[in-house]
Amino acid sequence: MRQVDYPLPFRSLVRELRRLPGIGPRSAERIALWLASAQDARPGDLATALEQARMELKPCSVCGFFATGDLCEICADTSRKGGALCVVEYATDVLPLERTGVHEGNYHVLGGRLAPLDHVGPDQLRITSLLKRVEEERPAEIILALSADVEGEATSSFVAELLASSGVKVTRIAQGLPAGGGLEHADPLTLQRALSGRRMMGGA
Numbered sequence: 001m002r003q004v005d006y007p008l009p010f011r012s013l014v015r016e017l018r019r020l021p022g023i024g025p026r027s028a029e030r031i032a033l034w035l036a037s038a039q040d041a042r043p044g045d046l047a048t049a050l051e052q053a054r055m056e057l058k059p060c061s062v063c064g065f066f067a068t069g070d071l072c073e074i075c076a077d078t079s080r081k082g083g084a085l086c087v088v089e090y091a092t093d094v095l096p097l098e099r100t101g102v103h104e105g106n107y108h109v110l111g112g113r114l115a116p117l118d119h120v121g122p123d124q125l126r127i128t129s130l131l132k133r134v135e136e137e138r139p140a141e142i143i144l145a146l147s148a149d150v151e152g153e154a155t156s157s158f159v160a161e162l163l164a165s166s167g168v169k170v171t172r173i174a175q176g177l178p179a180g181g182g183l184e185h186a187d188p189l190t191l192q193r194a195l196s197g198r199r200m201m202g203g204a
C-alpha cells in the first residue's frame with residue numbers, strides 16, 4: 001500500500017511556510033490549511049504585502065531600523081541627536097523600547113548577536129558601524145539592550161570591551177528580560193524597569 005501524502009500544491013505551501021522562523025511542521029500545516037481554504041484568507045493580498053515589504057523596506061543607513069528612504073524616522077528626527085545611543089539585536093527590538101518612553105535618544109541595530117555555533121561572528125554584525133558612529137556622534141551614553149541569555153551576555157561583553165577605549169559611558173539594561181526570548185517578548189513594564197535600572201559596564 002502506498003503511503004498517502006498531501007497533494008503537491010499543499011505540500012509546496014507547507015514547505016515554504018516551514019522555512020519561516022519559529023514555524024514547526026504542525027503550525028505550517030494549520031496555516032497552509034487556512035490560507036488554502038478559509039473564506040477570509042485573501043492569499044493575493046498576503047502575496048502583495050510580502051512583495052511590497054521586500055521591495056520598499058530597507059535598513060536605515062545609519063541605525064539599521066526599518067526605512068523606506070535613506071534614513072529611518074528616528075534618525076531623521078534631529079532633536080534626538082546627542083542623547084544616549086541604545087544598542088539592540090534586531091530592528092523589531094526598537095519599538096518595544098521606544099514605547100516605554102524612557103529612552104529619548106537614537107538606536108543602533110546589530111542585526112543579531114554573536115553565535116559561534118551558527119557562524120555569526122563580529123563581521124556578520126553591524127559592529128564596525130557602531131564604533132564609527134560612537135567616534136563621530138559622541139553619544140552621552142551607550143545603553144546595551146541585548147537579551148539576557150548566554151549569547152546576549154557574550155555579545156554585550158564583547159561590544160563593551162570594544163567601546164571601552166572610546167571614553168563614552170557604557171551601561172546595560174538590568175536583568176529581567178526573558179532568556180533567549182529577545183526584547184519582543186518582554187512586557188512594557190519589565191522593559192521600562194530594565195531601562196531605568198541599567199548598570200555601568202565601563203567608560204566615563
Ligand SMILES: [Zn+2]
Nearest residue numbers: 060063072075
Ligand atoms: Zn535610523
